[in-house]
Amino acid sequence: MTGPTENQYAAAGVDTTESDAGVGALVDVLKTIRLDRTSASVLPSGHYASVLRVAPNLGVAICTDGVGSKLVVAEQADRLDTVGIDCIAMNVNDIICVGAEPIAMVDYLAVERADASALARIGEGLKTGAEQANIEIPGGELAVIPELIRGHPSPNGFDLCGTAIGTVALDRIVTGADIRAGDAIIGVPSSGIHSNGYTLARKALLEDAVGGPALGLDATPAELGGASVADALLEPTVIYVKAVLELLESDVPVGGLAHITGGGLTNLLRLVGTRLGFSIEQPLAVSPVFGLIQERARVPAHEMWEVFNMGCGFVAVVPEDRADDAVGLMLDHHPGTARIGTVTEEGGVVRVPSLGVAGTREGLRAA
Known part of the structure; x- marks a missing residue:
């Protein structure tokens, strides 16, 4: 059984470092495709x-x-x-x-x-x-x-x-190129785990763990507030299309949009690379299922934020002076939407100061 300081996702069977290397190897081949026309x-x-x-x-x-x-x-x-x-x-x-x-x-x-x-x-x-x-x-x-x-x-x-x-x-096209330091980060709530990190989630909840014996799918642990383990694990991923399209059709300038999937909030770096960074000052509420996973598998906080969305399923980056307008538009579709942070000049880094963790393009780490 692995200890709490080890990489629990890798121990469960998914080595993200290995996966990233595999994707890189595949892309290296595909980008050499030759065409007899302009791309x-x-x-x-x-x-x-x-x-x-x-x-x-x-x-x-x-x-x-x-x-x-x-x-x-x-x-x-x-x-x-x-x-x-x-x-x-x-x-x-x-x-x-x-x-x-x-x-x-x-x-x-x-x-x-x-x-x-x-x-x-x-x-x-x-x-x-x-x-x-x-x-x-x-x-x-x-x-x-x-x-x-x-x-x-x-x-x-x-x-x-x-x-x-x-x-x-x-x-x-929204690429992230228009994002500037000082812009506001708008977070839109997730419904739970969505569709990433399930190898670790299943190991934590459905197998014997450091934090206790295996839970059954029909189990209703107090942490889930009456929902069963199956309910929590199978809660559908939120579809953000209508809210985002309304935002794009408004007069609010949108610098970047990010779907928060595997890799958690480090997905934000796909928008800016090492040009800028992100400070998550007021994270959205963390769904109870994440606390249960962390407790049972003894997953370090920084790894939880590296693997899961932790309550934030989508992000929009807008100018600081239009943050309230953007939140208001998104709230109509997704209650709980809020400003969660600010774009910084700390290139290639995502920080979650209130949780004592920081992230780079290589993932989150203890701050």
Whole structure:
């Protein structure tokens, strides 16, 4: 059993350093692709979505993502009707980060067995998510591959991914280039874990841990206020599309938009690299499920903020003098939205002073 000072995410099975190196190796190969035409790409790789020029002043934004090991919990609990929302959310929340309006997504569903009842329930979540994001699902792909997919339990295994597209005027792309020191950081609440960090979350809550014996999916620990472990783990990811589009259509200048996923608030550095930094002075309320995970697995505070969203699912960066206007617009859609901090000149660093932790592009560390 690992001690509280070790990397609990790596001990659970996900080594983010190794993953980052793997992505780097893949990208190094892909960026050597040779074309017999001029590239249509407008943005460098590494942003939340890619943008391709398709006509004068018209770009198509595209991204792809899946639900990850949250699907294991859905299989175990036999609750398949919400994970489609997560698939939509993980894609459209990335698309809007470049200022694009999502218009459609196609899904890829790989299954161990093509069970009609299960597929219909998964479809219900996709439908709900699509309606929340105001997008179409004009097609997709079903692959029955029992040689690759094994369920928890078998034969109920599946993987769910999507690829979304949106449109954006090329002169209105949001890249982070307009962010300046002194700008306000607006945080929008998450609904819980969303769709990242589930390898660690499942290890902490569903296996024997330093902080106690395994909890069952039906357990209702006091920390969750009457909700079951399954309820907490399967709470759908929030879809921020309508609120963000309203902000973009207002007269509030938006310097940057960030979907807070794996890596927590260090995602903000995708907007500015080492040019600027971020000080999180008043974090949003941390969902109780995070405290339970930290206590049971003895996860250091800095690692919790490196792995999870910790109550903040989305961020908008706006000029200081328009912070109240931005908060007011977002509050109509997402109660609890608030100003959480300020852009700083400390390049490449995210600080959470009230928690005694700081972050760099390599992750959060004790401050």
